[in-house]
Amino acid sequence: MIKVRGLVKRYSSLEAVKGIDLDVAEGEVFGFLGPNGAGKSTTISILCTLLKATAGEVEVAGLDVDRNPDEVRARIGLIFQDPSLDDQLTARENLEFHGFIYGMPASTRKERIAEVLDMVELGERAGSQVRTFSGGMKRRLEIARGVMHHPDILFLDEPTLGLDPQTRKNIWDHLHELRRREGITLFMTTHYMEEAEFSDRIAIIDQGRIVAQGTPDELKSQVGGDVVTITTEDPEALAREIDRAFSLATKVENDTVRIEVPDASTFLVRLIRELSTPVQSLTMRRPSLDDVFLNLTGHAIRDEAAGSLDQFRNMAQIWGGRRR
């Protein structure tokens, strides 16, 4: 479905994507993971024909995005990071606009609008202007719109960014439902690790390069067994002590020391016996994708502050609402 070879994107001074390869199979849920600014949105914009690649080959749905952008656009659906609905139009009008612009004939358009609205449980609000919708409802409407024209691939750029946990779960229920019903390929970017777990396969991008690709389990098995995190007032001393007693690699982050061991339950008993540095708390767990990312890049994925556009929006709202 998607084939990327040696993709490079250079802005005047900055190389945002530094030669990446990707393969996504039909029907797959593919997670594209990385911190903000890693090159995720740039890559997805190129796949969706919104940006031109500096170098490399990109095929989407069997078509070269550079040579056949219009054909590619007809075969993909998109859910953007920032809302892209017209909030002065009603939900139905937004979908009508979409159907029209994608050239759906009137006979199927009406039927399909009802179908997708039902799918995201917005049928009863079809006639309301979108500005009266909550963030989660807008997202659901965008999902409905994204699949309305029967795309082969649905691209989702941070589909749950800025939504509360409950709404995020609800959006995911809808996405799973959608996949079951429409059987389409999903390509999504996210920096929420727990969401990436829903993917069949994952690629991790950091600073414009793919650092790992595989199923979530494959990636997690790269981490050496269980993860033990120890909170203490003097992490440096603790790290030195662990290094001396067990000759284990340690990572210090703020007031915690993190180690990976094959079998945490027996190790903890020994650890507690040997240690002299006071310890505040101890946790052990199976590795998560966060651990994979930390292992591969040496830094954690962080939830960064709102982007400039979000800030601008907030300002616009403060200044007497959105003038259009």
Next chain:
Amino acid sequence: MATVQIPPTETSRAATRPLAPSGRPTSLRGASLRAVYIIWYRDVVRYSRDRFRLVASLAQPLLYLVIFGTGLSSSLGGARGGGFGGGLLDYKQFLYGGIIGMSILFIAIFSGMSIVWDREFGFLKEILVAPINRSAVAIGKTLGGATQAMVQGLILLFLAPVAGVKLTPISVLELLPLMFLVCFSLTAMGVALASRMRSMQGFQGVMNFLMMPIFFLSGALFPLRGLPAWMDALTHLDPLAYGVDPIRKVILRGSGVPTIVTDGLGLSFNGQPIPIPVEAAVVLAFGLVMLAIAIRNFRVRD
């Protein structure tokens, strides 16, 4: 909300795909014509929904006409044989055509530039990733904005009695295409400006350095005769000057003002008044160039 029973995947897809085997619209060209229509239609729907804007946008021309016009008319001596138009013309009558031009200018540019809003608030992406020819975006937006400006212009025609002019059926018939031409060309300019603008910050600049000069140099407020050479040159570069002049000529002639008077108010070339068809052609050419620029800019992918 009601839970929906979902049919199995295959049947659901088959049922909703009675089109071509691929289930997709057949021709891109057809989709593009429809795209022009729907982009235009969206603008019209939004405009009709925004009653406040419609009312608010009438306030400015009314202020100009009633207060500015009456004030200046009185100090010029009004129709009682003051220094204006050889005493055959009241300033308000002169001003009326200019105010129509001004309203069209403001609405057209603002509507054309609403693309910047669409960009800022995301909706433009929805249009840009659609499988349509990018020229449809520029054309649809230009027609949408032109329609809004035209509606405004038509409403202003009802203010003719306030300005002391009479509109005959013939002059209205002549005004309609002229006004639409001006609406189209100025909106195309707004769309062209907005096509490369990435944020609203540039908006203030357009306002101060483009719209106001175009307005002042268009002859909307004063006759374009007897001006210093530098200013005379600038007025000949002003696209709105070629729009205000024919609109005014048609209105005033319909009200019985002699041609010799109306010809002495507007643009001239080598001392000769420029005929209406030539002025209309200049406006049209300007609009087409602007539209071409807008189309080219929308086709460029970064």
